[in-house]
Amino acid sequence: MKRLNSKSGCAVEVTLSVMGGTWKPIILFHLLHGKKRFGELGRSIGGITQRMLTLQLRELEEAAIVQRTVYAEVPPRVDYELTELGRSxxxxxxxxxxxxxxxxxxxxxxxxxxxxxxxxxxxxxxxxxxxxxxxx
Missing domain, CATH: 1.20.5 (Single alpha-helices involved in coiled-coils or other helix-helix interfaces)
Known part of the structure; x- marks a missing residue:
C-alpha cells in the first residue's frame, strides 16, 4: 500500500495519495451510482485500458475504498462497489x-x-x- 503519512504534513497530500491521479476519481465517480462489473466500468470510462483499470481498482481495493466481489460462475463474474469508506x-x-x-x-x-x-x-x-x- 502507498505511504499514507504526508511528507508535508498536509492532509490533502494523504487524500491525493489514496484517490488522486487521472483515473481513480473517475472510477470512483462511476461507482457512486452502485455496483458495476469490470466490463461495464471499462465501457463507461472512455480511454482507459483494461490494464490501467485493473491496476487502479487493485490500488483502490488495497486502500479499502473499493470492494471486489468474485462470483463462482462460468464465466466468472466480478463486481466492484464502494465500501463505506469509499462512499464517504x-x-x-x-x-x-x-x-x-x-x-x-x-x-x-x-x-x-x-x-x-x-x-x-x-x-x-x-x-x-x-x-x-x-x-x-
Missing amino acids: LQPVLIAMRNWGQGYSQRFDAAESLHDDAEVNAETTASSAPDIAQKVA
Whole structure:
C-alpha cells in the first residue's frame, strides 16, 4: 500500500495519495451510482485500458475504498462497489464534478466571446477596403 503519512504534513497530500491521479476519481465517480462489473466500468470510462483499470481498482481495493466481489460462475463474474469508506468520498467527488462543470462553462463562455471578437474583427477588416473604395 502507498505511504499514507504526508511528507508535508498536509492532509490533502494523504487524500491525493489514496484517490488522486487521472483515473481513480473517475472510477470512483462511476461507482457512486452502485455496483458495476469490470466490463461495464471499462465501457463507461472512455480511454482507459483494461490494464490501467485493473491496476487502479487493485490500488483502490488495497486502500479499502473499493470492494471486489468474485462470483463462482462460468464465466466468472466480478463486481466492484464502494465500501463505506469509499462512499464517504461522495461529497469530494460531487464537489469536483461541480467545480469542473463551472470551470468548463466559464471557459466555454470566454472562448465564445473570443470567437465572437475574432469574427467581428474579420468582418471589420474585410469591409474596410470597400469603405476605402467608396471614399476614393
